[in-house]
Each structure stands twice: as C-alpha cells, then as structure tokens.
Amino acid sequence: MTATVHPSQSLALEPPAANTLLPNDCELPDWLKTCVLSYHDQIQGGEVPLADDKSNSEMVCRAFEFAYALHQQQYRASGEAYICHPVAVAGLLRDLGGDSAMIASGFLHDIVEDTDTPPEQLEELFGTEVRQLVEGVTKLSKLNFESKTERQAENFRRMFLAMAQDIRVIVVKLADRLHNMRTLEHLSDEKRRRIARETMEIFAPLANRLGIGRFKWELEDLSFKYLEPEAYRQMQEYVTEKRVDREARLMQVAETLRERMHEANIQVVDVSSRPKHLYSIYRKMEKQQKDFYEIYDVAAIRLIVGTNEECYRALAIVHDAFRPIPGRFKDYIGLPKPNRYQSLHTVVIGTKGKPIEVQIRTLEMHHIAEYGIAAHWKYKETGASTNTRMTADDDKFTWLRQLLEWQNDLKDAQEFLEHVKGNLFDEDV
Numbered sequence: 001m002t003a004t005v006h007p008s009q010s011l012a013l014e015p016p017a018a019n020t021l022l023p024n025d026c027e028l029p030d031w032l033k034t035c036v037l038s039y040h041d042q043i044q045g046g047e048v049p050l051a052d053d054k055s056n057s058e059m060v061c062r063a064f065e066f067a068y069a070l071h072q073q074q075y076r077a078s079g080e081a082y083i084c085h086p087v088a089v090a091g092l093l094r095d096l097g098g099d100s101a102m103i104a105s106g107f108l109h110d111i112v113e114d115t116d117t118p119p120e121q122l123e124e125l126f127g128t129e130v131r132q133l134v135e136g137v138t139k140l141s142k143l144n145f146e147s148k149t150e151r152q153a154e155n156f157r158r159m160f161l162a163m164a165q166d167i168r169v170i171v172v173k174l175a176d177r178l179h180n181m182r183t184l185e186h187l188s189d190e191k192r193r194r195i196a197r198e199t200m201e202i203f204a205p206l207a208n209r210l211g212i213g214r215f216k217w218e219l220e221d222l223s224f225k226y227l228e229p230e231a232y233r234q235m236q237e238y239v240t241e242k243r244v245d246r247e248a249r250l251m252q253v254a255e256t257l258r259e260r261m262h263e264a265n266i267q268v269v270d271v272s273s274r275p276k277h278l279y280s281i282y283r284k285m286e287k288q289q290k291d292f293y294e295i296y297d298v299a300a301i302r303l304i305v306g307t308n309e310e311c312y313r314a315l316a317i318v319h320d321a322f323r324p325i326p327g328r329f330k331d332y333i334g335l336p337k338p339n340r341y342q343s344l345h346t347v348v349i350g351t352k353g354k355p356i357e358v359q360i361r362t363l364e365m366h367h368i369a370e371y372g373i374a375a376h377w378k379y380k381e382t383g384a385s386t387n388t389r390m391t392a393d394d395d396k397f398t399w400l401r402q403l404l405e406w407q408n409d410l411k412d413a414q415e416f417l418e419h420v421k422g423n424l425f426d427e428d429v
C-alpha cells in the first residue's frame with residue numbers, strides 16, 4: 001500500500017482557496033464538478049465520499065487542480081482559458097472508458113511541454129504510469145511527419161515504439177488531436193492546413209487501426225473541412241437537400257424490419273438509420289467517379305440484435321423482405337476486419353426502388369465498432385483485471401508487432417515508409 005500524500009505537502013503550489021474551487025473561466029462538466037467538490041469535502045473531513053471509480057478518484061481530481069494551477073494565465077488561440085483544453089481531453093478519455101491514469105494524463109498532457117514542470121515531479125505526485133503517459137504524449141507531439149524520408153521513417157519508428165510500450169499513449173494523443181481539430185478555426189490558415197493534413201494522413205488512420213470509429217470519423221470530417229472547404233460545403237449541401245425524403249424512406253424500411261424481426265422472435269436491441277460521414281461519401285464519389293446522386297448508400301440502417309446467431313437469422317429476414325443487390329453482401333462477423341470490426345453488411349432495394357445499406361450486429365460488436373481497443377476498458381466486466389496497459393504483446397496488436405519487425409528488417413527508409421503507408425494506412429482495414 002502506498003501512503004496517500006496530501007497535495008499541500010508535496011505541491012509547491014498552494015491548494016486553491018475555497019471560493020475558487022470551481023474556476024469561472026471555463027465551464028466544467030458535471031462529473032468533474034462532482035469530483036472536485038467531493039474531493040475537497042473529504043480533505044476537510046466531510047461526509048461525501050469519493051466514489052473511487054475511474055473518473056472520480058483522488059488522483060484524477062488532484063491532476064485537474066495541478067493542471068489548473070499551472071496553466072493559469074495561459075490562453076488558447078480562441079481566447080479561452082488554457083485549462084479548457086486539458087479538461088476537454090480528459091473528458092474524451094473518460095467517454096472512452098479510460099482508467100484514472102489516462103484521465104489524469106488528459107489533464108496533465110501539456111504540462112511538461114508548456115510549463116516548467118519536470119517529469120520527476122509528475123512521478124512523485126501521480127506515479128510512474130502517469131509520468132510515462134505524459135512523457136510519451138510529449139514526445140509524440142515533437143515528431144514531425146512532413147519531414148524528409150529518412151527523418152519521417154525515424155519518426156514513425158519512434159511513434160510505433162511508444163505505442164508498443166503502452167498503447168494508451170496514442171489514445172491520449174488522439175483525444176488531444178480531436179479537441180485541437182474541434183477548435184482549429186482559431187488558428188491561421190496555414191497552421192490549419194498543416195494540422196488537418198497531418199490528422200488526415202496519420203491520426204485518422206491510426207484511430208481506424210485501433211478501431212476507435214467515433215474518433216476516426218470525426219477526425220476525417222474535420223480534416224476534410226479544412227483541406228477541401230469547397231468540396232466539404234458541397235457535400236453538406238447534398239446531404240441536407242434530400243434529407244426529408246431519405247429519412248421517410250429509411251423509416252419505412254426500419255419499421256418493416258422491426259415487425260418482421262418481432263414475428264421471427266428475434267430480439268431487436270435497436271434499429272436506427274444514420275447518414276454516412278461526409279468524407280466517406282466524398283471518397284466514394286472520387287473512387288467510383290460518380291455523382292452524388294449515383295451514390296446510394298449515403299445513409300444506412302443499423303440493426304442491433306441479441307446474439308451472433310440472430311445476426312444471420314436477421315440477415316435472412318432482411319433478404320426475404322427486400323431484394324438484395326448481388327455482390328454487396330459482406331460477412332465481417334465470420335471474417336472480422338484486422339481492427340476487430342464485426343458486422344454483416346448488405347444492400348437491398350428498399351421502398352420506391354431505391355437501394356439501402358443494412359448493417360447487422362450485436363451490441364458488443366457495436367461497442368467495438370465505436371470504441372475499438374477502448375471498448376476493452378469501457379465495457380470490461382467490473383472486478384476483472386485492472387491492468388489496462390496493453391502492449392504490443394497483446395494478440396490484438398499483431399499489426400503493431402509487424403510494423404516494428406519491418407523497421408528492423410527494412411534498412412531502407414523509403415521501403416519502410418512504403419510498408420507503413422501501405423499497411424497501417426490501408427483504408428480497407
């Protein structure tokens with residue numbers, strides 16, 4: 001057991017006075033307010049116990065207060081207090097189900113870079129794990145992927161090594177990049193384009209490799225917006241134009257499917273329709289050299305059922321209710337994608353003779369599609385192993401091991417880069 005260090009004993013900084021417990025220059029999310037208030041109540045011998053779950057722990061709260069004190073008087077390009085950024089990053093990590101070390105690192109990730117805090121102090125206050133995560137993210141921020149071949153290959157190598165030691169480093173980095181992309185409008189045009197390009201070429205594919213669908217889509221759409229503003233606006237317009245019509249058609253198909261599943265005694269967890277992301281529609285148009293009006297799967301119906309077996313039974317029903325288009329069925333349950341994505345995909349002729357894509361999966365598959373490796377943290381049975389470190393030895397990261405092996409085998413930087421780009425960043429992953 002390690003002794004709990006009261007922050008005021010080891011912190012060079014005074015703990016905030018009671019009336020500044022909650023900063024007024026940045027709106028804190030509720031979970032963080034609760035954390036701060038119960039933490040201070042506890043310090044003062046109060047009654048409210050810290051829940052001691054992942055995001056409401058003493059360490060998470062201390063990390064926030066430490067970052068808050070150090071980032072004071074620092075501002076973002078938007079004019080906002082700097083602390084709003086680490087708070088947002090910690091929140092994204094919390095949403096992914098990150099552990100206390102990850103959430104704390106979210107608060108602290110810019111501390112070493114932007115303040116004079118030595119990593120040793122982080123270790124003393126928050127332990128080795130947090131120190132290593134923050135140091136890892138700091139190192140990643142210094143890598144430049146636009147440099148010449150030799151240098152670029154070396155930077156990729158460093159990034160993969162950092163990931164191999166602890167995959168959580170890249171997840172914290174992805175959360176950092178996502179929030180930076182969300183607030184990119186405040187930077188100069190040149191900076192915007194540089195960051196957007198790097199995001200599109202490196203971080204969105206990495207998010208995809210790790211299976212974190214929700215990060216990947218948003219990173220891509222935001223990059224698209226800044227790299228191809230005209231095309232982006234056009235896509236937005238296209239998708240909005242026929243929305244009412246499209247939604248009515250999808251609703252009808254969804255309703256029919258719901259009834260049929262019910263008759264067949266298949267447990268339907270959810271039926272929903274969602275428009276595809278703008279960048280994926282754009283890519284499809286480019287790839288197939290088609291007009292927007294010829295791309296039919298701008299929206300898909302997602303059917304979530306109870307079990308694997310029900311997925312296949314549901315598919316039979318979908319194909320019985322609506323005529324399938326030949327060659328468009330894909331079984332990613334039997335043959336999962338390398339990032340562990342699983343679903344059945346099919347395209348059928350829906351109402352009014354228009355094709356509709358249908359995706360069928362279980363709730364567990366859905367979680368993996370959204371959260372990827374992070375689903376392991378988020379939906380892990382409580383009481384299971386608390387080791388969330390995840391290294392390249394894990395079965396899920398064969399690709400990462402392979403990339404590291406390549407860099408040993410391929411001495412030529414050009415060859416290594418080609419392998420990296422061909423494999424890591426293959427869109428068909």
Ligand code: MN
Nearest residue numbers: 085109110176
């Ligand atoms: Mn940052």
